[in-house]
Amino acid sequence: MAIVDSPISPELLRRMREWRRDMHAHPETAFCEFRTADLVARELERAGAAVHRGLGGTGVVGTLARGAGPAIGLRADMDALDMQELGEVGHRSTIAGKMHGCGHDGHTAMLLGAVHHLAGDPGWRGTLHFIFQPAEEHAGGGLAMVRDGLFDKFPCDAVYALHNSPNLPFGMVSTRVGTVMANCDTYEITVTGKGCHAAQPEHGIDAVVAAAQVVTAMQTIASRNVKATDALVLSITQIHAGDTWNVVPNSVLLRGSCRTLTAATRDLAERRLREVCAGVGVTSGAAIDVQYFRGYPACVNTEAEVRLASRAAARVVGAERVDAACTPRMGSEDFAYMLEQRPGAYVFVGAARAGDNPPVHNPYYDFNDDILPLGARYWVELVREAMPA
Secondary structure, three states, X not given: XXXXXXXXXXXXXXXXXXXXXXXXXXXXXXXXXXHHHHHXXXXXXXXXXXXXXXXXXXXXXXXXXXXXXXXXXXXXXXXXXXXXXXXXXXXXXXXXXXXXXXXXXHHHHHHHHHHHHHHOOOOEOEEEEEEEEOOOOOOOHHHHHHHOOHHHHOOOOEEEEEEEEOOOOOOOEEOOOEEEXXXXXXXXXXXXXXXXXXXXXXXXXXXXXXXXXXHHHHHHHHHHHOOOOOOEEEEEEEEEEOOOOOEEOOEEEEEEEEEEOOHHHHHHHHHHHHHHHHXXXXXXXXXXXXXXXXXXXXXXXXXXXXXXXXXXXXXXXXXHHEEOOOOOEOOOOOOHHHHHHOOEEEEEEEOOOOOOOOOOOOOOOOOOHHHHHHHXXXXXXXXXXXXXX
């Protein structure tokens, strides 16, 4: 079944592209989305929505109400990444060291397009809260909005979000009941030995060798402590040590990331990491300090909302292009904090291009504008499905 025509008007689609490319050219990172929030608030007001600003820092919530009925929240993230864009698109970042490398510019444009369309669509009744969230990348803007009273100020029966996915075929929609994205934790390991001359290691305690043993021993946690059917990604992403050739450094700093799908595996990974480091400390003589930071929880979808979202997606792309039982992803999302408070569903929309197709968080990535009408249409159909007139 072919993708059906979108009800999004050509004029609205043109404006969505303009918003998206404007945001891409002017990226703003965590809790600094001031210009982006201005654009969002302005367009919400033009659509006739009531606008609340400053929730969770730079968050914006717009509300459309139309008689008695359910209340649902639709969420888009607004922030960019701290990375340098290397692509040569005409709307490339004008700010050094910042770029929309994950497509949040597209997510915001799609939801704004849906707001404008829904404002004049007679096919729904109830209350819609359009949640434009700051700081999804690392800084926990979703949690900030929840703590700032998101669901007290804007009661929702359910919440929904989407993410573009360059590694999915164009127009494919995927989701699942239960855990759809992973817990995300980070850690910092400081290995302190005794610095010495590189020619006389017997007079010191080699922190580099001890750190290397930690890195090697950590690999056994996933391979020998966790069932093969359970997911664990335990990665060292930074190693910092030394300043010159003939000095064994006094200390080594290791940093990394731990991704899990269940609470039990999350607890086991932290416990075993600490035990491995303690054991290496005993055998090497180095002092090893472990700082472990619990980050975003797993993103857990609820069954009724996944079924509803899948039906809405099928009306846009065809039932054969909706995968409602996809494999969980080991990335993470702070929409999880909203899903801890309300039932809901998080979906991925396929955005693959022919030929060169950089993934998200790549310096050559650029959101595929061809999915703008699909994303906006998905929101429209979800609203019609959840709160029909």
